[in-house]
Amino acid sequence: CNDDGEIRNTLVTSVKKLYEPNNDKSVVLQSSASATLYFEWEHAKAEDGGMVLYEIVFDREGGNFSEPVYRMASDNNGGYNHVTITHKQLNKIAAMMDIESSATGKFIWTIFSSKGINEVKAEETRTIEITRLAGFADVPIDVYVTGEGSEGGNDLSKAVKMKAIAGGEFEVYTKLTAGQSFYFADAIVGTPRQIYADGELLKENGTSTVGKTGIYRIELDFNVGSAVYTEVTHSDYSSVRAMPSYSIWIIPATEYGKPPANPSPSNLNPGEGINVTNSGCSKAKVESKKRLSGEP
Numbered sequence: 001c002n003d004d005g006e007i008r009n010t011l012v013t014s015v016k017k018l019y020e021p022n023n024d025k026s027v028v029l030q031s032s033a034s035a036t037l038y039f040e041w042e043h044a045k046a047e048d049g050g051m052v053l054y055e056i057v058f059d060r061e062g063g064n065f066s067e068p069v070y071r072m073a074s075d076n077n078g079g080y081n082h083v084t085i086t087h088k089q090l091n092k093i094a095a096m097m098d099i100e101s102s103a104t105g106k107f108i109w110t111i112f113s114s115k116g117i118n119e120v121k122a123e124e125t126r127t128i129e130i131t132r133l134a135g136f137a138d139v140p141i142d143v144y145v146t147g148e149g150s151e152g153g154n155d156l157s158k159a160v161k162m163k164a165i166a167g168g169e170f171e172v173y174t175k176l177t178a179g180q181s182f183y184f185a186d187a188i189v190g191t192p193r194q195i196y197a198d199g200e201l202l203k204e205n206g207t208s209t210v211g212k213t214g215i216y217r218i219e220l221d222f223n224v225g226s227a228v229y230t231e232v233t234h235s236d237y238s239s240v241r242a243m244p245s246y247s248i249w250i251i252p253a254t255e256y257g258k259p260p261a262n263p264s265p266s267n268l269n270p271g272e273g274i275n276v277t278n279s280g281c282s283k284a285k286v287e288s289k290k291r292l293s294g295e296p
Contacts, residue, residue: 010115011047015054015081015122018042018111026129027090031223035087041122043081044113053078055112055119056085058093065110065121069096087133094130095137101203101225104131135223136202139168140186140193143220147207149180156188168223173232176216181207184220197227 019040021027027037044052055078057068070093074083099105106129111122144159145151151174152158162170162184176182183206185192196206202225210216215232 010118012052012113012115012118012120013045014120015041015044015111015113016124018122018124018126021126021128023126024129025126026131027087028131029087029091029094029133031087031133031135033086033088036084037087037090038082038084039109040082041111044120046115048115050115051079052113053116054081054083055114056083056109057112058097058107058109060097061106061108061127063108065108065112065125069093069107071112088137090130091133092137094132099130099132101132101136101201102134104129106130133223134201134225135168135221136225139222140195142186143170143195144185144188144192145172145174145182145218146185146188147180147182149177149182149209151175156185156192159185159188162218162220168221170220170222171218173215173217176210176214178210178213181209183207197229200227201225202227 019042020038029035039056041054044054046052054074055071056074057065057071059065059068063069072083072085074080094105094107095101097105097107099107106127108125108127110125112119113122114120142164143162144156145162146154146156146159148154151160160172160174162172164170184195184202186195187193193204194206195202195204196208197203198206198208202220202222210229212231217230217232219228219230220226
């Protein structure tokens with residue numbers, strides 16, 4: 001600044017040349033955390049001979065970057081003339097471009113150079129083609145079953161919480177009513193995302209139904225965007241609400257008419273008990289490998 005507080009020597013040149021990736025580069029995204037794509041461009045020059053800052057910007061085909069869809073600083077907080085972007089980040093960017101899961105689409109990218117103000121767009125723009133991951137760009141932390149056909153009905157506060165069994169994977173045993181819509185929400189307050197199953201694929205902004213009223217085991221994997229419904233049969237399961245964090249073991253009588261001694265998970269055969277936890281009947285074994293004597 002000069003004595004009058006005027007900022008001076010803030011001009012930089014535009015980036016003349018983009019190096020990597022090549023124009024129209026086609027990338028099939030991988031779910032591995034180590035999968036990345038490298039972007040590099042020619043250095044710009046600053047009027048004062050000092051450091052230039054860079055941002056990579058993305059826009060829809062036909063856009064002019066006046067309002068880019070996404071932008072991020074290059075490596076070293078904007079100080080390097082390159083950036084490494086993970087496939088998972090690219091998947092999110094592609095989703096912002098309205099490219100559906102597992103679908104292929106194109107968008108454009110370029111570089112802004114600046115001294116922190118007065119940014120200048122590069123002279124070259126390139127197109128990239130991305131095939132998105134099957135899963136969701138933003139994997140939910142919590143998932144609930146709600147809607148008219150669910151156990152809690154349309155009251156979101158009564159939605160049945162699914163159990164997280166791994167990163168992005170959830171399951172629950174719950175009752176669904178035939179012909180009545182239900183969906184999966186990622187929260188029970190505010191305006192949660194509305195997720196549904198279209199066949200075996202998870203999608204957003206819709207609802208699902210089942211053809212038969214019954215108890216179902218629902219397995220969702222947001223990493224690959226899959227949904228599996230399995231109807232539970234030959235079970236005395238009844239609607240189970242959220243409970244405290246202890247477990248209750250419901251033990252059938254033995255052939256002598258008495259429950260086993262010290263009933264615990266360690267001395268139960270498959271199918272001889274139902275573990276009721278705070279996420280519902282999450283470990284129910286619905287088909288016993290051996291029937292107890294006298295069991296109907």
